[in-house]
Amino acid sequence: DPYSAEPTRHPALQINSLKPFNAEPPASILSDNYITPSVIFFKRNHLPVPRVDPEAYRLEIEGLSGGVVSLSLSELKSRFPKHTITATLQCAGNRRSEMNKVKQVKGLNWGIAAISNATWSGARLRDVLLYYGFGPEVAAKAKHVQFEGLDKDVTGTAYGASIPLNKAVSEEGDVLLAYEMNGEDLPPDHGYPVRVVVPGVVGARNVKWLGKIVVSDEESKSHWQQNDYKGFSPGTDWDTVDFKSAPAIQELPIQSAITHPAEGTSVDRSDREVTVKGYAWSGGGREVVRVDVSVDGGKTWHVAKLRTSDQGQHPAPPPPPGRAWAWKLWEIDVPIPHRAQELEIVCKAVDSGYNMQPDTVAPIWNLRGVLSNAWHRVKVKVSE
Ligand code: MTE
Ligand code: MO
Known part of the structure; x- marks a missing residue:
């Protein structure tokens, strides 16, 4: 069972699917705390939770001048200043159940609590990319920064997503390679030991258990970037939908x-x-x-x-x-x-x-x- 090493979860969570584990807190307690306690922070996993040994962990970075970088957790923590932001994560499917009442849709039947707020600490992605050789030469060609998780499906395909390059390298973007959530190590469900936090951007691009970063002229080829997490007209159905015709969701609406x-x-x-x-x-x-x-x-x-x-x-x-x-x-x-x-x-x-x-x-x-x-x-x- 690929799900035999799942972490224990808080009993108050309302479970949407067990394998993979997807759950939201009861709406009634969501607004009790401005900073959502990690144990009740909504959890959205597409695959089994990978158990990562922090000593063996390496973050690979490709697409910069100077070849592939391989960074240990202690290097990530010691080489770059620790930066903290408070950011809300929301799943693209938050409040999907209300759409289901109009007409059946495909996906987990989320209520109103596939959204939570936490403080996140880690290295700025910008600092890491600049340190390892991001500069005008790379910027002239690259348009996207791709992320790959260490969680894999039965065929060995990892979860993946990408964000626009300018969000990743902008001083105002505040994108973090986070190793702490609410002042503690990231919990296993939220990406231990490192996840990307892309504030202001849909949950799906905030890749957990981050294994690889690729600076590229292309978006991530992953299913979740190409054929999912896109918006369509109410008139588009499964017979007519062309996923290439719509942009991947990044920023979310009010x-x-x-x-x-x-x-x-x-x-x-x-x-x-x-x-x-x-x-x-x-x-x-x-x-x-x-x-x-x-x-x-x-x-x-x-x-x-x-x-x-x-x-x-x-x-x-x-x-x-x-x-x-x-x-x-x-x-x-x-x-x-x-x-x-x-x-x-x-x-x-x-x-x-x-x-x-x-x-x-x-x-x-x-x-x-x-x-x-x-x-x-x-x-x-x-x-x-
Ligand atoms: N990252 C990996 N590696 N695997 C995943 O399944 N799910 C994404 C994103 N990052 C996912 C991932 C989705 S769709 C959402 S909404 C957020 O993580 C949820 O983050 P959370 O579980 O910390 O709330
Ligand atoms: Mo999501």
Whole structure:
């Protein structure tokens, strides 16, 4: 059984598939912490978790002048300054279950919690590439940086992905070869001993158990770069889809969802107000600037209070423009409308580019169920 060496997991996780292991935390606890504890951070594995011996570990780098580089874990840690960022990871399939309700899609049936926020520490990819000879000569030809994992399928094919070269080498890109998550060694599920953290970019490009980096004029040839993780028209079906016709997802669109109250629960009229909580995040380093909340299905709106730290902690200083990698948690007390017997609670976020979420799922439905970011809606009863 290729899955015999899987790590133990937290019992609170809601399992989407066991082999490979895919799970998300219950939405109700997701917004309890600004920094998601690693044990409940969503887990998305395509293959068995590889167990890597840190002494034997080598990171190979190809495509730079001067041939193949082979770097040990201790060299990675000692040769390059340690840099820490707080960044949210979101799976392209987060909230896929809402697309499934419109029409069947292919993929894991994620709820709203295939997204989590952590601090990541490691070497800057930029520093490593420059150290080993990245310069104008390489830049003249290369356009992409490919990553290969040490996790392999039965045919020996590794998980792989790539990102644009300019994201990888830009001073503002903040791409890390991370060896710590939330101040500790990366857990096995999250890529021990080294993963790429590409802040602002879809989870799929944040390759775990990183074995190889290739600076190239081509994108990764991997299935997940070429024939998956792409968006299509609602009119495209499995008979007509041409994966070559769409670009690989990199930055993700504006997103928000309600973590409290839960669908189908009830609120007391005597409380007069309902407390609504959730998260909001946008890709590409675009900062969330506002979250609007309605309890009457979108007829009237209220502006939620945004939060960038755990309760009682000092909020982080505001990020430089274009480098807002972390989510914001939000909260608001909204008066319960007179005579309402049911509330349709809705949230929608706005980012620094004034991008907003679409109001319904149908116009953004796609056969793979990715990029699901319509207004999130939760219905609760009002009890007398
Ligand atoms: N890297 C490797 N090597 N293998 C994988 O299966 N899954 C990707 C990405 N990196 C994956 C990987 C996907 S689709 C996502 S959403 C994120 O890892 C999930 O990261 P997490 O498990 O740390 O939350
Ligand atoms: Mo993903």
